[in-house]
Amino acid sequence: MKLNVDVLRYLSKDDFRVLTAVEMGMRNHEIVPSELVDRIASLKHGGTYKVLKNLLKHKLVHHDSSKYDGFRLTYLGYDFLAIKTMVNRGVFTAVGRQIGVGKESDIFEVAKEDGSILAMKLHRLGRTSFRAVKSKRDYLRHRRSFNWLYLSRLAALKEFSFMKALEEHGFPVPNAVECNRHCVVMSLIHGYPLVQVRELQSPEVVFERILGLIIHLAEHGLIHCDFNEFNIMIDDEEKVTLIDFPQMVSVSHRNAQMYFDRDVDCIFKFFSKRFNLSLEEKIDNPDNSEEDLEGSSRPCFSSISKSVGFLDKELAASGFTRKEQDDMDKFVEEGKDQDICSDDEEGSAGMDESIVRDVDSLHLLDQPGHIVEGNEEKIEENRQSCEGHLSKP
Ligand code: ADP
Ligand code: MG
Structure with missing residues (x-):
C-alpha cells in the first residue's frame, strides 16, 4: 500500500x-x-x-x-491518526521509503529529529481476511462492532509487548520504541532477511545460532510460529535478529508441539537447501527413530525444560492482556486454516x-x-x- x-x-x-x-x-x-x-x-x-x-x-x-x-x-x-500521534509524541518527524511489505503489514523507515532512522510497522490484519474473519470466526460473534481496527491494533500491541519482553530477556530482537493503534515503531535492523542471503561465511554457526533461538524461546515458554527465512534478519557480521511476533503462542498451547516442530522443520529445510548442509535426511527419513533425532542437532520439544508462565506475567506487564492473547491466538490459528478472501x-x-x-x-x-x-x-x-x-x- x-x-x-x-x-x-x-x-x-x-x-x-x-x-x-x-x-x-x-x-x-x-x-x-x-x-x-x-x-x-x-x-x-x-x-x-x-x-x-x-x-x-x-x-x-x-x-x-x-x-x-x-x-x-x-x-x-x-x-x-497513528502517524500524527507518533509525531505529536516526538517519536519521529518524517516518514521515508517503504522497506518491507508483508501479507498483513507495511514497513517504512521513519526519521527522528536528529536524523536517525527507525522502522515503523503498520499492521493490516483486515487487509486480506476481514470478511472471512467476520463471517466465520466464532470468537467474534459476540462482538457487535468488530472491525479491522481491533485486529490490527491487537496485532500491533502483541508485537510491541512481545518485542519488549523478549528484548528484556536478551533475545536478539529490534528495540521496541513505541506503539499506537496499529502502528509499532522499532529500531531499524541493518541487515537482510535471510531469504535474500545467498552465501554465508559460516552457515553451520548461523544454523546452530538460529536453532538455539527456537530452543531458547521454548525455554521461556514461547513458540514463534512463523520462524522462517523471512522473519530472520542477518547482518554483515552474520548476527541474527528475530522479527515479526504477532503469531507467537505459549508452549502450553494445545498445538505447541506441532508449531515447534514446524518452526524447526522450516529452518532445517531452508539451511539444507540453500546452504547445502546435510540435514535433510534427518528430518525427511521416516525410519529415523526419536533416538536418532535426539542424537542429531534436531531439538526435541518434550525434552526442553520450559518456563510456562512467561507469557502471562511479562506480557500482562507490558499491557497485553490474557483476553487479548486469546483473541489473537484464535485469529492466528483459525487464519491458517481458512481461505482468505479480500475485502x-x-x-x-x-x-x-x-x-x-x-x-x-x-x-x-x-x-x-x-x-x-x-x-x-x-x-x-x-x-x-x-x-x-x-x-x-
Ligand atoms: P509481516 O508480518 O508482514 O511478515 P515483518 O515484520 O516480517 O512483516 O516485516 C516484513 C519485512 O520488513 C521484513 O522481511 C524485513 O525485510 C522488513 N523489516 C521488518 N522489520 C524491520 C526492522 N525492524 N528493520 C529492518 N527491516 C525490517
Ligand atoms: Mg514476516
Whole structure:
C-alpha cells in the first residue's frame, strides 16, 4: 500500500478532529452515521460535512450510503491518526521509503529529529481476511462492532509487548520504541532477511545460532510460529535478529508441539537447501527413530525444560492482556486454516493504491501540534476509552 504523507501537512486541526470522530464512532458502528460524526466532532455551522468531503477526497474515510449515510476510516485514515500521534509524541518527524511489505503489514523507515532512522510497522490484519474473519470466526460473534481496527491494533500491541519482553530477556530482537493503534515503531535492523542471503561465511554457526533461538524461546515458554527465512534478519557480521511476533503462542498451547516442530522443520529445510548442509535426511527419513533425532542437532520439544508462565506475567506487564492473547491466538490459528478472501469494498487496500508516494525522499511532517485545539485532552480521553472498549469486547 502506498502512503503519501505529504497530505498530512495540509490537514487542519478540524480535519483531524473529524477523523478522530469517525474513529470513535467505529467503536460501535462499522459505518458511522454522518450525524454521529457531526455530533462527536461538534464543529460549528455544519463544518463537519465540509471536512468529511475533504477527508473523502484524500481517501482517509470511505463513504457508504447502502443502509444509511455514513463513513468509516480507511487504512490510510487510520495510518494518519497513528502517524500524527507518533509525531505529536516526538517519536519521529518524517516518514521515508517503504522497506518491507508483508501479507498483513507495511514497513517504512521513519526519521527522528536528529536524523536517525527507525522502522515503523503498520499492521493490516483486515487487509486480506476481514470478511472471512467476520463471517466465520466464532470468537467474534459476540462482538457487535468488530472491525479491522481491533485486529490490527491487537496485532500491533502483541508485537510491541512481545518485542519488549523478549528484548528484556536478551533475545536478539529490534528495540521496541513505541506503539499506537496499529502502528509499532522499532529500531531499524541493518541487515537482510535471510531469504535474500545467498552465501554465508559460516552457515553451520548461523544454523546452530538460529536453532538455539527456537530452543531458547521454548525455554521461556514461547513458540514463534512463523520462524522462517523471512522473519530472520542477518547482518554483515552474520548476527541474527528475530522479527515479526504477532503469531507467537505459549508452549502450553494445545498445538505447541506441532508449531515447534514446524518452526524447526522450516529452518532445517531452508539451511539444507540453500546452504547445502546435510540435514535433510534427518528430518525427511521416516525410519529415523526419536533416538536418532535426539542424537542429531534436531531439538526435541518434550525434552526442553520450559518456563510456562512467561507469557502471562511479562506480557500482562507490558499491557497485553490474557483476553487479548486469546483473541489473537484464535485469529492466528483459525487464519491458517481458512481461505482468505479480500475485502471487496473500496477503502482498505484498493482505494489507497492510487495515492502516489515518493519513495526516495523523506517527507517532513508538520511540527508536533495538538489534534484538537483547546479540547485535546477530552478527545484523547475519549480516544483511550474507545481503545479501551476495543480491547474489551
Ligand atoms: P509481516 O508480518 O508482514 O511478515 P515483518 O515484520 O516480517 O512483516 O516485516 C516484513 C519485512 O520488513 C521484513 O522481511 C524485513 O525485510 C522488513 N523489516 C521488518 N522489520 C524491520 C526492522 N525492524 N528493520 C529492518 N527491516 C525490517
Ligand atoms: Mg514476516
